[in-house]
Amino acid sequence: MKKTDTPSQPPETRTARENQRDSIWQALLVPVLAVVTGLLLGGVVILASGANPLEAYGALFTGSFGKPANLIAGLGILFSTGENAALIKAIYPFTESLVIATPYIFAGLSVAIGFRCGLFNIGAEGQFFIGALCSAFVGYSLKGLPMIVHLPLAIMGGALGGALWGMIPGYLKARFGAHEVVNTIMMNWIAFRLSDWLLSGPMKASGFRPVTPNVLATAELPRFFSAPLRFNLGFFIALLAAYLVYWFLFKTTLGFEIRAVGANPDAAKYAGMNIIRNFVLVMALAGALAGLAGTAQVLGVDHWVGQGFSAGYGFDAIAIALLGKSHPAGVVMAALLFGFLRGGATNMQSMAGIPIDIISIIQGLVIVFIAAPGIIRWIYRIRAIKTETTVLTRGWGS
Amino acid sequence: MKKIYFVSALLIIASMVLAACGGSAAPAAGGIKVGQVTDLGGIDDKSFNATAYAGIEQAVAELGVEGKYLESTQQADYNKNIQQFLDEDTDLIVTVGFLLGVDTAVAAKANPGTNFAIVDYAYPDCFGTDFVEGQTCGSATELSNVLGLVFAIDQAGFLAGYAAAASTETGKVATFGGINIPPVAAFMIGYEAGVNYYNAQKGTSVEVLGWDTAANAGSFTGNFDSLDDGRSFAESFVQEGADIVMPVAGPVGLGSAAYCQETGSCKIIGVDTDWTVSSPEYTDIILTSVLKNMNVAVYDAIKAQVDGTFAGGVYVGTIANGGVGLADVAGASAELKAELEAIREALGNGSLTVQ
Amino acid sequence: MTNVLELKGITKRFPGVLANDKIDITLREGKILALLGENGAGKTTLMNILYGLYKPDEGSISVRGQEVDIHSPNDAILQGIGMVHQHFMLVPVMTVTENVMLGIEPTKNGIFLDKEKVANRIREISDQYGLEVDPNAYIKDLPVGIQQRVEIIKVLYRQANILILDEPTAVLTPQEVEGLFKIIDTLIKSGKSIIFITHKLKEVLAVADDITVLRLGKVVGSIDPKEATSKKLAVMMVGRDVNLVVDKKPASPAEPVLVVENLYVRDERQNLTVQGVSFDVRKGEVLGIAGVQGNGQTELVYALTGLLPLEEGTIRLLNEPILRTTPRNILERGVAHIPEDRQRHGLILSFPIHDNLMLCTYYKKPFANGVSLQEKIIYSNAEDLVEQFDVRTPNIYVNAGTLSGGNQQKVIVAREFSRPIEVLIASQPTRGLDVGSIEYIHKQIIKKRDEGTGVLVVSSELDEILSLSDRIAVMYKGQIMGILEAKTATKEQLGLLMAGVHLAETTQS
Missing domain, CATH: 3.40.50.300 (P-loop containing nucleotide triphosphate hydrolases)
Structure with a gap:
C-alpha cells in the first residue's frame, strides 16, 4: 500500500489493517515533520547567532547519544582488560538523556490522560512538586524498613500526593463547575509556595540550606551503573506506566468511559455514563502520574528536594502530550525526544557556545507546528484526510 | 512566494529572540580553561551568577584564559554540568551558590587533578552527627583543590545600616530576606548593627523593621523569585512607617524598587552589586548598594590558577581586602561621607567590629 | 421575460468531496425557482456560493446578464441578493427594529441611532407586502412564523429583489406555511424573484414556477411543475423508485x-x-x-x-x-432512545463504528469481563449488526463521523434495537435523511411495533x-x-x- 493509494480507489477494497496502518502513518507524519522543521528553523536561528548549526547539532547529537567511537573503544577496553570505566563514560550521555526523559514520560502521560477526558491539566507542575515532596518525606522519615517495603511506600506516597493535588480541581469542576484550567493554575501556585514553606521549615534538613534531608538508601530507585551514571529503575517504571495507561484507556470499560466523556460528553451522558465521576477520577489519575514524575526525579536522581527542583517538567508535559497526540506510545516517543534535546543541550551549550535557550526555541517551534498542523500540511503540501480528531479540551462554556 | 515571506518572518522573530538571549563566551587563547556552573538564577540574574562571571570575563580579557559557563535549569543539572566540564578537562571550575555545595565537593574528591572555586560556600561543611558526607553535606575536611569564596558581608551591611539611619526621615528603616540562611541573614545582622551604632553615636532612636538579631528572626519572602512579594513587603513596611528598604532576596528586590518608584514613598538599598549600574532604571530611588565583590574573588582565584599558586581553603572577602563594600550614598552630605569613611577604616583595621 | 440570475458551471470541491459539479441554474424575473434535493445534494453549498460565503472553484454568476464577483454577503446584498437562512439569524433580546438595523445602523448627527426612521421603514414594508409585525416587539416574544417575517423584512429592508429562502417551511405549522405562501405571492406580484430551497415535494408542486433538482452535487434536470408529480420528483431526487x-x-x-x-x-x-x-x-x-x-x-x-x-x-x-431517572437506570429498564440530535447524543463521531455499536452496554457482558473490554466480541457484534441493518461502510473500524447521515442513523437504530427493549422513544428519527433511509427507518420502527414494543415517535x-x-x-x-x-x-x-x-x-x- 504505497503510492498506489489514490483517492479514486474504492474504499470497500481496503482492509481494516490497511486503514489502521494508514492512519498510524498519518498520525506520525505531522509530528515528525514538525520536529524536522523545528530543527531546521532552529538551525537558521543558530546560524543567525553566528554559530555553525552543523557543529551545534553535532554537539547536540554527541551530547545526547554519546560518540560512537567512544562506545566502540569502551567496548574494546572492556573485553581486553575487563575495565569498564571507559565504556561507562561512553554511555553516560545516552543514559543521561533517558534519565531526563523519565519524568517527562510520567508528566506527559498526566497531561495526555486529561486531554483524553477533555480536561486541560495545567497543574502537572504543582502535582510534580507535591509528588516529589511526599516521596522525599516518606523516603527520609521512615527509618529501618527494608527496601522491598520502603521503596514502594515512597513511590506510593508521591502518587497519592499528586492524586490529591489533582483531585481537588477535579472535584471543584465536578461539584461547582469551576474551570480546571483556572484551578490547576491556582493549585500550582499553592504548591510552589507550600514547598517554599516546607523547605524552609517543617521539611528542612539540619544545617542552613533550605532543602529536605536526603532520602534513605532503602527508598532510592536502584541505579544500574556506578557514578556518575544516574540511570535508574525509574525509566522502566515510566515505560510500565505508559503501558498501563494504554491498557487502561483502550482496553478497559473505565478508559472507554473516559474517552467517551472526552470525545462527546453529551453522548456519554446519553449512554448512562457519570461525567462528574469521570472528571474527578481522571484528575486524580493525572495528578498521580505527575506526582510520580516528581517521585522518579527525587528517588532516582536527586535524592533531595530544594527550591527550583523542577525544570518546568509539568509545563513541558503539555507540549509532550500534544506532540504525542495524547497516546501513551506517542507520549513516550515525545518524552524521549525532549530528553535527548535537553540531554544534548549541555554539550551544545558548552561545545558550540550556544545558549541553552536555543533548545527552548526549538521546542517552542516544534510546539507551534504541532499546535497548528495546518502550517506543516501547507509547507509540505500534505492533504488533510479525515482521521480521528482527539478532542483536547472544550471551551470555557463546557 | 508566500512561503518565503513566512520563513523569513519566522527567521526575524527567531533572531530577535536570540538577540534577547545573548551569546556565550568568546573563545580565547591560552591553555587555562575556566568554566562556571550557575545555579538556577541563570547567568543573567544581575546577582551573584552574573557578578562571578564578570570575574571570569575580566580574566579572559586580561589573563588570556579560556572561559565559559553552563546554566542550570534544575538541581539535577548541577552534577551534569560539572561532569561536562570535567569531560572537557577544564582546569578551574567555578560553582555558584550553596545549593551546589554537595555536588562540588563530591566532584572535587573524585577529581583531585581539577581545581574548584565555590562562591558563597566553604568546606568543611559537615558538622555533628546529622550529616552524611557526600550526601547531606560536602566534606568533613578542608579540600586542597577547592577554594571557598565567602564574604564578611555583615561589615558592608553595617555601613549600609549607618547610611540608612543617617538618611531616614521617618526614623524607621526596613529590611527583608529571601530565606533565613546565614548568607542572607549576614546582610541583615550588619544592617541592624549599623543602625544601632548610629543611634549610639547620635543619640537617635532609628528603628529597624524586618530583622531582629537577638531573636534570629525577621521578614522573609520564602523565595528568591516573586517580584509580587517584593512589592507587598515594601508596601507593608511603608505602611508601618519605614522609608528605606533593603531587600536581600535577589530579583525579589526589583519588585520593591518598582513599588518605591511608583509611589515615591521609599528608597531602596541594593545588594550584591551596584544597582545603579545593574538596574539603572531605578537610580532615582536607590540610596546605595551593599557590594559583594564576587567578581574580584573569582578573578583572584583564576589569577592564582594561572600563576600556579592556587591553593584550597577559604577566601574571606572583607572591607579590608575590598571583597565587600558600600557603593556611593545618593545625596550624602560631606559629613556622612566622612563618617562612613571613618567606619570603613575602623572595620578594616579591626578597631570596630559588627556586634 | 429576462433572467435575473444565472449560475453557470459552478464547481466547488471540499477535501474528498465534490459538493457542486458544474451546476447551471437560471432564475427568471418575477418567478419562483424551486431547488429540490436531498440533504447533501449540494443545495446549501450552492446558495452559500451565491451569497458570498464560499468561493467557487469554477463557474460564473450573472445578475441581469452582467457577470459579477461575489466575495462576501455584502457583495451579494449590493447585487440585490438576500438570504433567509433556515436557522434564523436574530438576536432574541433585541426588538424587531434593532434586529433589522443590525449591521447597517443609520444615525442621527453621526452618533445617535435613528431607530424611528427604521421603524417607519419597517411599517412601510409591512404594509406593502402584507408582513404584519410590530417593530417594537422583542424577538423572543414572537412566534416562529413571525420571526421568519422579520427575517424577510430584514432582507427587503436591504433592498433585495432576489430572495433565497432556505427550507423556509421546516419550522412552521401547516397554517403558517399557508401564510408564508401568501407572502411569497405578494412578493412575486411586486416584482421580486425567489429561489425556494426545500426537500418537500408537495410544497414544490404548490408554489414553484420552475423546478431544478439536484442530486449528489449535480443538476439532475429541470421540470415544469405542470408535468411534475410527487412520484416523478422523488425518483429524480433519489435516483430510483421509492x-x-x-x-x-x-x-x-x-x-x-x-x-x-x-x-x-x-x-x-x-x-x-x-x-x-x-x-x-x-x-x-x-x-x-x-x-x-x-x-x-x-x-x-x-x-x-x-x-x-x-x-x-x-x-x-x-x-x-x-x-x-438517570439515563442508565432508564435504559437498563428496557427503554431505547433514538435521539433527536444524532451527532450530539447518539454517536461519538470520533469513535469507530464498533464502539458506537456498544455505547450503551459497554460495561456489561459480553462486551466487558470485569473492567476488561472483550474486543473480539465487540468486533463480531459490530460485523453482525452492520450486516443485519445494512449500514453502508467500508468496515467497522472507520469512525462514525465518516458515515453519511442515513448510515449514522442506522448505526443508532442497530444499537438500540439489538438489546431487549420494552419501549422505543424515537425523536425526529428521519430528520435530514434521504428518502431511501427514511423508508428503511420507518420500516424498522413498524417492525418493532409489530413485535410488541411500545413506540413513542x-x-x-x-x-x-x-x-x-x-x-x-x-x-x-x-x-x-x-x-x-x-x-x-x-x-x-x-x-x-x-x-x-x-x-x-x-x-x-
Whole structure:
C-alpha cells in the first residue's frame, strides 16, 4: 500500500489493517515533520547567532547519544582488560538523556490522560512538586524498613500526593463547575509556595540550606551503573506506566468511559455514563502520574528536594502530550525526544557556545507546528484526510 | 512566494529572540580553561551568577584564559554540568551558590587533578552527627583543590545600616530576606548593627523593621523569585512607617524598587552589586548598594590558577581586602561621607567590629 | 421575460468531496425557482456560493446578464441578493427594529441611532407586502412564523429583489406555511424573484414556477411543475423508485407499557417547557407526538430518557414507577432512545463504528469481563449488526463521523434495537435523511411495533407522524392539546392543534 493509494480507489477494497496502518502513518507524519522543521528553523536561528548549526547539532547529537567511537573503544577496553570505566563514560550521555526523559514520560502521560477526558491539566507542575515532596518525606522519615517495603511506600506516597493535588480541581469542576484550567493554575501556585514553606521549615534538613534531608538508601530507585551514571529503575517504571495507561484507556470499560466523556460528553451522558465521576477520577489519575514524575526525579536522581527542583517538567508535559497526540506510545516517543534535546543541550551549550535557550526555541517551534498542523500540511503540501480528531479540551462554556 | 515571506518572518522573530538571549563566551587563547556552573538564577540574574562571571570575563580579557559557563535549569543539572566540564578537562571550575555545595565537593574528591572555586560556600561543611558526607553535606575536611569564596558581608551591611539611619526621615528603616540562611541573614545582622551604632553615636532612636538579631528572626519572602512579594513587603513596611528598604532576596528586590518608584514613598538599598549600574532604571530611588565583590574573588582565584599558586581553603572577602563594600550614598552630605569613611577604616583595621 | 440570475458551471470541491459539479441554474424575473434535493445534494453549498460565503472553484454568476464577483454577503446584498437562512439569524433580546438595523445602523448627527426612521421603514414594508409585525416587539416574544417575517423584512429592508429562502417551511405549522405562501405571492406580484430551497415535494408542486433538482452535487434536470408529480420528483431526487407510503398492518395494542402522569420539566435555561403532560404508550402501538419544533417535545423526551431531571410528575414503566431517572437506570429498564440530535447524543463521531455499536452496554457482558473490554466480541457484534441493518461502510473500524447521515442513523437504530427493549422513544428519527433511509427507518420502527414494543415517535414532520402513528398527541407550549386516533385525524385538525387551538374547537368547525 504505497503510492498506489489514490483517492479514486474504492474504499470497500481496503482492509481494516490497511486503514489502521494508514492512519498510524498519518498520525506520525505531522509530528515528525514538525520536529524536522523545528530543527531546521532552529538551525537558521543558530546560524543567525553566528554559530555553525552543523557543529551545534553535532554537539547536540554527541551530547545526547554519546560518540560512537567512544562506545566502540569502551567496548574494546572492556573485553581486553575487563575495565569498564571507559565504556561507562561512553554511555553516560545516552543514559543521561533517558534519565531526563523519565519524568517527562510520567508528566506527559498526566497531561495526555486529561486531554483524553477533555480536561486541560495545567497543574502537572504543582502535582510534580507535591509528588516529589511526599516521596522525599516518606523516603527520609521512615527509618529501618527494608527496601522491598520502603521503596514502594515512597513511590506510593508521591502518587497519592499528586492524586490529591489533582483531585481537588477535579472535584471543584465536578461539584461547582469551576474551570480546571483556572484551578490547576491556582493549585500550582499553592504548591510552589507550600514547598517554599516546607523547605524552609517543617521539611528542612539540619544545617542552613533550605532543602529536605536526603532520602534513605532503602527508598532510592536502584541505579544500574556506578557514578556518575544516574540511570535508574525509574525509566522502566515510566515505560510500565505508559503501558498501563494504554491498557487502561483502550482496553478497559473505565478508559472507554473516559474517552467517551472526552470525545462527546453529551453522548456519554446519553449512554448512562457519570461525567462528574469521570472528571474527578481522571484528575486524580493525572495528578498521580505527575506526582510520580516528581517521585522518579527525587528517588532516582536527586535524592533531595530544594527550591527550583523542577525544570518546568509539568509545563513541558503539555507540549509532550500534544506532540504525542495524547497516546501513551506517542507520549513516550515525545518524552524521549525532549530528553535527548535537553540531554544534548549541555554539550551544545558548552561545545558550540550556544545558549541553552536555543533548545527552548526549538521546542517552542516544534510546539507551534504541532499546535497548528495546518502550517506543516501547507509547507509540505500534505492533504488533510479525515482521521480521528482527539478532542483536547472544550471551551470555557463546557 | 508566500512561503518565503513566512520563513523569513519566522527567521526575524527567531533572531530577535536570540538577540534577547545573548551569546556565550568568546573563545580565547591560552591553555587555562575556566568554566562556571550557575545555579538556577541563570547567568543573567544581575546577582551573584552574573557578578562571578564578570570575574571570569575580566580574566579572559586580561589573563588570556579560556572561559565559559553552563546554566542550570534544575538541581539535577548541577552534577551534569560539572561532569561536562570535567569531560572537557577544564582546569578551574567555578560553582555558584550553596545549593551546589554537595555536588562540588563530591566532584572535587573524585577529581583531585581539577581545581574548584565555590562562591558563597566553604568546606568543611559537615558538622555533628546529622550529616552524611557526600550526601547531606560536602566534606568533613578542608579540600586542597577547592577554594571557598565567602564574604564578611555583615561589615558592608553595617555601613549600609549607618547610611540608612543617617538618611531616614521617618526614623524607621526596613529590611527583608529571601530565606533565613546565614548568607542572607549576614546582610541583615550588619544592617541592624549599623543602625544601632548610629543611634549610639547620635543619640537617635532609628528603628529597624524586618530583622531582629537577638531573636534570629525577621521578614522573609520564602523565595528568591516573586517580584509580587517584593512589592507587598515594601508596601507593608511603608505602611508601618519605614522609608528605606533593603531587600536581600535577589530579583525579589526589583519588585520593591518598582513599588518605591511608583509611589515615591521609599528608597531602596541594593545588594550584591551596584544597582545603579545593574538596574539603572531605578537610580532615582536607590540610596546605595551593599557590594559583594564576587567578581574580584573569582578573578583572584583564576589569577592564582594561572600563576600556579592556587591553593584550597577559604577566601574571606572583607572591607579590608575590598571583597565587600558600600557603593556611593545618593545625596550624602560631606559629613556622612566622612563618617562612613571613618567606619570603613575602623572595620578594616579591626578597631570596630559588627556586634 | 429576462433572467435575473444565472449560475453557470459552478464547481466547488471540499477535501474528498465534490459538493457542486458544474451546476447551471437560471432564475427568471418575477418567478419562483424551486431547488429540490436531498440533504447533501449540494443545495446549501450552492446558495452559500451565491451569497458570498464560499468561493467557487469554477463557474460564473450573472445578475441581469452582467457577470459579477461575489466575495462576501455584502457583495451579494449590493447585487440585490438576500438570504433567509433556515436557522434564523436574530438576536432574541433585541426588538424587531434593532434586529433589522443590525449591521447597517443609520444615525442621527453621526452618533445617535435613528431607530424611528427604521421603524417607519419597517411599517412601510409591512404594509406593502402584507408582513404584519410590530417593530417594537422583542424577538423572543414572537412566534416562529413571525420571526421568519422579520427575517424577510430584514432582507427587503436591504433592498433585495432576489430572495433565497432556505427550507423556509421546516419550522412552521401547516397554517403558517399557508401564510408564508401568501407572502411569497405578494412578493412575486411586486416584482421580486425567489429561489425556494426545500426537500418537500408537495410544497414544490404548490408554489414553484420552475423546478431544478439536484442530486449528489449535480443538476439532475429541470421540470415544469405542470408535468411534475410527487412520484416523478422523488425518483429524480433519489435516483430510483421509492415507496412514499409506509406499509403497515393495523395495530393490536395491548396494556400500557409507558405511563406518563402530570410531567413538568425545565430546560437547561430553567424555563418550564413541559407543563403537566400526561399520556400512555401501549404495547404494540405507535404514539406520535406532533407539534411545531420548540414546543417542549425535546425536553419531554430528555426527561423520559433521563437527560433532564423531572420537575414534577411520574413515569411508570411496565407499571413500576421510575424513581431515579438517570439515563442508565432508564435504559437498563428496557427503554431505547433514538435521539433527536444524532451527532450530539447518539454517536461519538470520533469513535469507530464498533464502539458506537456498544455505547450503551459497554460495561456489561459480553462486551466487558470485569473492567476488561472483550474486543473480539465487540468486533463480531459490530460485523453482525452492520450486516443485519445494512449500514453502508467500508468496515467497522472507520469512525462514525465518516458515515453519511442515513448510515449514522442506522448505526443508532442497530444499537438500540439489538438489546431487549420494552419501549422505543424515537425523536425526529428521519430528520435530514434521504428518502431511501427514511423508508428503511420507518420500516424498522413498524417492525418493532409489530413485535410488541411500545413506540413513542416525536416528529415535527406531520407527514411522518401521520404515516407512522396509531394515535397522535399534539404538543403546544408544553402541553398536550389533544390525543387523536390516527385513522380519523386530518391534517387541518392537527394543524389547528399545533397552533394552540383547543380540541373541542377543532371538532366544532
